[in-house]
Amino acid sequence: MDxxxxxxxxxxxxxxxxxxxEMGGQAESQVERAVSALIKNDASLAHxxxxxxxxxxxxxxxxxxRAIMTIAKRQPMAxxxxxxxxxxxxxxxLERIGDLGKNIAKRVVAVTEHQQPVQLVRxxxxxxxLALEQLREVLDSYASRDHRRAESxxxxxxxxxxxxxxxxxxxxxxxxxxxxxxxxxxxLLFSAKNxxxxxxxxxxxxxxxxxxxxxxxxxxxxxKDDRTAxxxxxxxxxxADLGA
Amino acid sequence: MDxxxxxxxxxxxxxxxxxxxEMGGQAESQVERAVSALIKNDASLAHxxxxxxxxxxxxxxxxxxRAIMTIAKRQPMAxxxxxxxxxxxxxxxLERIGDLGKNIAKRVVAVTEHQQPVQLVRxxxxxxxLALEQLREVLDSYASRDHRRAESxxxxxxxxxxxxxxxxxxxxxxxxxxxxxxxxxxxLLFSAKNxxxxxxxxxxxxxxxxxxxxxxxxxxxxxKDDRTAxxxxxxxxxxADLGA
Numbered sequence: 001m002d003x004x005x006x007x008x009x010x011x012x013x014x015x016x017x018x019x020x021x022e023m024g025g026q027a028e029s030q031v032e033r034a035v036s037a038l039i040k041n042d043a044s045l046a047h048x049x050x051x052x053x054x055x056x057x058x059x060x061x062x063x064x065x066r067a068i069m070t071i072a073k074r075q076p077m078a079x080x081x082x083x084x085x086x087x088x089x090x091x092x093x094l095e096r097i098g099d100l101g102k103n104i105a106k107r108v109v110a111v112t113e114h115q116q117p118v119q120l121v122r123x124x125x126x127x128x129x130l131a132l133e134q135l136r137e138v139l140d141s142y143a144s145r146d147h148r149r150a151e152s153x154x155x156x157x158x159x160x161x162x163x164x165x166x167x168x169x170x171x172x173x174x175x176x177x178x179x180x181x182x183x184x185x186x187x188l189l190f191s192a193k194n195x196x197x198x199x200x201x202x203x204x205x206x207x208x209x210x211x212x213x214x215x216x217x218x219x220x221x222x223x224k225d226d227r228t229a230x231x232x233x234x235x236x237x238x239x240a241d242l243g244a
Numbered sequence: 245m246d247x248x249x250x251x252x253x254x255x256x257x258x259x260x261x262x263x264x265x266e267m268g269g270q271a272e273s274q275v276e277r278a279v280s281a282l283i284k285n286d287a288s289l290a291h292x293x294x295x296x297x298x299x300x301x302x303x304x305x306x307x308x309x310r311a312i313m314t315i316a317k318r319q320p321m322a323x324x325x326x327x328x329x330x331x332x333x334x335x336x337x338l339e340r341i342g343d344l345g346k347n348i349a350k351r352v353v354a355v356t357e358h359q360q361p362v363q364l365v366r367x368x369x370x371x372x373x374l375a376l377e378q379l380r381e382v383l384d385s386y387a388s389r390d391h392r393r394a395e396s397x398x399x400x401x402x403x404x405x406x407x408x409x410x411x412x413x414x415x416x417x418x419x420x421x422x423x424x425x426x427x428x429x430x431x432l433l434f435s436a437k438n439x440x441x442x443x444x445x446x447x448x449x450x451x452x453x454x455x456x457x458x459x460x461x462x463x464x465x466x467x468k469d470d471r472t473a474x475x476x477x478x479x480x481x482x483x484a485d486l487g488a
Contacts, residue, residue: 011425061461068315075316085312092336105475171431176423182416186433187473193434217305229350229431 016067016087017143020094023059026141026218027094027133030056031198032099035128037105038191039121041112049105056098063091071102079212090142093201093208095113097135100194100201107187120174120188123167127195134202140204147213150206154218160199167192168228245437253318260311261387262333264338267303268383271338272376273343274300275442279372281349281364282435293349300342307335323456330456334386337445337452341379344438344445351431364418364432367411371439374404378446385448391457394450398462404443411436412472 037046067084070076076084107152134153141149168189175185212219274293281290313319313327320328343398378397385393420428454462 048396064329071312071315072319072321072325075319077316081312081316085308087359110473144309172426175419175426175430179423181295182419182426185431186419187414189430189433190473229347229354229434 009070009076009080010108012066012070012074013083016063016070016084019059019063019066020087020090021139021143022034023056023091023094024135024142026036026052026056026059027097027101028135028139030098030136031104031128031135034101034104034108035125035191037108038111039125041108043109043112044076046105046108048220050102050111053098056095060091060095064088067091075219082212082215084207091204091209094203097198100198102144104191104194107191111184111187111191113228114183120167120171120185123163123170124192124195125187127160127163127167127192128198130163131195131198131202134160136186138202138205138209142209145209145213154203155208157199157203160196164192164196165228175232247277253314253320253324254351256310256314256318257324257327258480260334262316262385263307263310263329264334264388265277265305266381267300267307267338268386269334269381270296270300270303271341272379272383273380274342275348275372275376275439278352279349279369279439281352282355285352287353288350290349293309294346297342297346300339304335304339308332323459326459332453333452334449337448341442341445344442348435348438351435354396355428355431355435364411364414364429367407367414368436368439371404371407371411371436372442374407376444376447378404378443379449382446382449382453385455389453389457391454394453395462397450398447399428401443401447408436408440409472419462440485 030052033045034049037040037049067088071081072218074080134156137153138150145172171185171189173193175182207218210216219221274296277289278293280286281293311332315325315328316338318324353453378400381397382394384392385397415433415436419426454460
């Protein structure tokens, strides 16, 4: 700690930044546990993920209120203002990541009651490893205010999208091979989609970090997300692409 | 117009409220056109929905910035502050409704290339009628600041959820009957899920209206949403429910 006098605004900002980091850890844990419940067929773990969703909901609401009061009381400008606005946006993304984890957890019972296509569940585990790595990286860039690193994270979202596309195709094929796979695979499809969206939220956060540091948008040429929307599965080739 | 002197804060608030209403109309139109493209097998309409998504993205970003500047400059308190915070939340929900519309539009090509289960597409049309009615109602309650009406809207979200559940079950059955239906039905499943989420966003908006007027949360006993997460289709009966 140096001689610098800590103003009250700085204290409020520090509080907010610390809460974001706690929320990040909680979001990560929710997703990790949800996917683990799916893979290990663990209904009681799934239950606890669903029950714990309230933690992030509450944290987001509190952070929102605190951030707004800080803006109203302190009237921060320029980067100070962007810090607070950015925190509101990031906490919103983290809360939604938590929701996606909850939704995966809710599917555990339906999936595990049926025959498990093991290699597909493994694919989903791998997809979630990638998404969680993105999330960790982006939380680290937030902590270090490293907007260059945030930029490189956004670029890597394509990896997640490519893997999601391949899992989507595999799941459709598996469903076609045997109708008894349809129910479990449908829930796995939704789970995979949820994980792909977690990657999108990590990308949102990367964009917010860039905005906080530079005051500018990262540019609209975001590597585009879900290619499966236009995909027909039989031949494994995508139909005419409707674009971004 | 009476003698009352219009302050600059009032003007800014009016501007924000008007923009929300424009965004609401645009979100409604995006969803309507996306579902219409799905039903009429109209790829060119689908293209235009995808292209127009930028309108809501831009509007939300502008409203966000404007609202934050208003808070910083005017330091509104109590209901005035809640008006602005509420507008930020509502514009976020409207932008996401637009995204869901875009996602449905992107599925049009994949769905229409395959044999169309007409009754299922009709089911989705009906589901979207319900969701759009919720959206219109909630935008009206916003315009009239009628939080009692907003409360009744939230209660009706259950109707949408029940219909979504029944469509989900039908789609699974249809996939099991003939594997050639799997691709189209998968995209219809995702489309139905997107529409169900539009209903959730309408519910969020209802909760925000209640918060603006009363300063309180509507209560956590929200009628709970997607029952299909725990559903196994073969027997048509839901598996053990993992709760909210």
